[in-house]
Amino acid sequence: MASPKTQYHPLQWRKSPHGTWEREIDECEEFYNSSIRDGEGCYPVTSCASFIIRTSDTVTTEEDEDRRIENAFRKAWTILHHDHPTLRSRVERSEDGIRWKRVYSTFEDEEEEKRWLDSTFKAIDAEGAPLQWFNNTSAPFKISTLFLVKPKEKNNYHRHLFLRSPHDITDGVGVLQLLNNLFKHAALAYEEGARYTLPAWGNEHERLSPCLRLVTETPRSFTESQIKRFEEIQTQNGIIYTHPGLLSLPLSSNPTTSQHGKRQRVALSVSKATTENILRSCKTIAPGVSVTHVFTSALALALSELQPRKEQSYAVRYANQSMVNLRPHCRHPYNTPEHAAAAYHTVSAQALGVDLVVPASTDTGSERNVDQLSTIAIKVRDYFNTVRPVSPSDENIIFAPMVFKSLTAPPGLDPHAVSETPFCPVPLSSIGNIASIVSPKHGPFELSSVWAASEPIGAGVAVFLATWDGNIELSGVFDTRYHNADYVEKFLGYILNCALEGLGINWNL
Template identity: 35%
Template sequence: MTLHDHLTWKQTEPGRWEREIDEVEQCYTSLARTYAGSGRTLFAITGHISFSVAAGRLEDAIEALRNAWLRLRYDHPTLASWVEYDRGSQKCKKVYETFEKAGNSSAAQTAWLQETFRVVETEGLTGEQWCNDDPPVPKLPTLFVIKRDQSITTGGEMVAAADLVLRAHHDIIDGIGTLHLFDNLFRHASQVYENWPGLPSPAFGGEWVNLSPPLRVAASIPDSLTVEQKERFHRIIAHNAALRDGARLATVPFRPGEKIPKRHQRVALTLSPEQSHRLLVTCKTLGFSVTHVYHAAIALTVRDAQKRLAQDRQVRYISYSLINERAHCTQPFSTAQHAVSVYHSVSGQSMAIDLSVPAAASPPPTQVHARAEFMKVAEQVKAYYLEIRNDTEHIAMVPSYWTLSTLPYPPETPSVPQPNLAPSASISSMGVIDQIIRAHRGPFELTNPWVTGEELGTGLGLFLGTFKGQICLSAAYNDAWHDMDEVMGLVTRCNALVCQSLGV
């Protein structure tokens, strides 16, 4: 048996291809199954991007996008794959079926497009509002087009605008992959729009060669750890347990009572181009990344949300880091050619920051003290991120790290887990999105790209990204335990703390 033979795509019958899933895919598959009893999909991907074209050309643009979506199916056949549980082997596997398997390729293409490319009538909702209105998570990745009721004015010109929303299971695609997919989509759409009907349609049948492997294959990760790596892994487990043992945790307050998650929601704050520029320059001058300072602000803002008691006390903020691992993958898996993939990792060792909660009667801190505290925490966050970045063995350890968060896959639908009574707030950074998505593609002007994972717990997931020179900080939450004003307040306070501490 060759290395990772069980993770290699194999044809099991004419037109059907299968492979087993690796640790990162299994983690998301198992977590989604664990929450299946809620009727919702944990960590399901929501990808959003807005576009505008010349007034009166929206229908042409949508038709070009529909054609481009079909072309993406050829480039990224994993876009039409799904994960299913095999009761015989008691393992989960990823499955792809060609159009030819259905017997009539043309009819199968039409059926797939009707199923996965949907134009939605929203009665005036924008794409962002529609995303907060409990959109479905179909079996296959699906692109929803939300048309605006009226044209909008941009730069003195009337343009037609619409929003695209991708909904997909997280064991099929991740956040950075979603952004790459959007760029590939508009690359094709602009070519179709400008050359229609001259472009030949893709010849389906051999597209299976483009199926994406899992991270373990893409990054050539060995099947097992070395003896030294195993010892290190067990030390990390012990270290993470010790961080929580007897510690007072800094937790996110939530509204008790509900046992079952409700709607995933998102709020966002976008900085002006001027403030974004000042912040980026200041961070660079101080040796921080934007992620460092916002993660530090999250820790301090969660600390500030703790109840004040008669005496001051120490609390511990515990978090982690999500890392895009495409740079560790070999060609072509490191590129946008394999956008529909789950090529990221989670840090193994937890980040722990000890903070003081002042007594109820304590006066507010001075500006000097507050800035000094912020800088100290930002340095701790920076050191944590750099330790991961400089860890030459990190990629080899990644599959083992994922197993720490993976639950056994339940063949039958289980009861929904009880709410976490000690939730935290994490951050996922998309970085400079302009490095992934071109803001202008032929007739398409693109704005407001973002991604979230479906939040079904009591915690908060924050997201950070920069596009067209504007920083956007957003937060995902579940409205069973949080409301919009509360979460927007936390996002606003995080941003204010960053700007005040850095003098921007």
């Protein structure tokens, strides 16, 4: 735990009179802490890896192999928390009952450590596909938890890890870095067996991660000119969002009527050949246009084409603010996987607005919006170039606290509350090439699939774009109160179709 070379700041970790390590939380952590749904423990972020074992060792029975794998991951889960102690921290009210603070305490004895390990490491034998278990069976949790899922079917040797954490502790990049570190430790523990020893607890607090405010060049207080500039951006955003035809995903025809829906994930994978064709075709649109820009444009197009037709054509607008990874702009060592257990990202201060037209019901479809893909992709490229930081002193980093504060619901208001006719916005987060974060092979463990996802706010649908093993994967997380899996999967296909048609590519899933 390195401290900035400044006088004590309430956001810095320090030892309390109770023997715990404590600090106040910043605006990013407060946003996610305030986004917890009633009865669900935390607002989660998840990474998942499916894997098989390649080993020449002779194992006497399947039960012995299962035990060896489970022991390896139990040890790895323990050492991951020794390396990243913030994973085991918690947020609670300060003594004055007004502020929130993050608290960490080391284990008092081996019994406490065992209770923690038994409660956060879950070995599951599941029927059916692992995603089916995740969507329908996985329970709410309060602290970072690891699920090792093994199918019950005979001759199915794939196992699946779900690493789930509160979003105020880590983010999409961080949870993948944690997954990579977990496999690294598990591979060593698997190969060394009883010879693999765990470190002693007691000094791990030195590796507690600071909050976002302290690892970037965010000022302690903002100048009048900075506040004025942020207010100008907010005014511009207000104009973008003040539109009678803001696009959202129409409700499914038969969403569940349950008061408490489940958040579920569906995904659509694209073949290597089509992926290569997409990547190649994106570059021909204009310099700097990427697959992220194209799929963001395709998402806007798909939403516009799913809107109800009326007697007259009408204007619509896709509006969104992009997630921005700030890890490359954090001071060393906070820009490395050593501090994966931290939420080092922001939401862009500026909003994106893409204007489209829903044709009249009598329109034959000859002038489809999809023909506009290239034009929209260039606009999206220019927007991303504006909101992506170029230096640690960039306003997109400095304004992060004010952005999160503006997005945080006031006390007593539920951020997930929706109108009587739910508005379902659809943001897209681009994770990039996951193999650049998670190695496909760790000793005897070979990873066949890896993904990461968070959850939408309210009735929204969160869409994620990523690449693994040369395949683009488009996925969506939704609330079953407003949508069903088949509907969202078809919607993902519609986005892909808009991208392919706009690029002039034939389907080849």
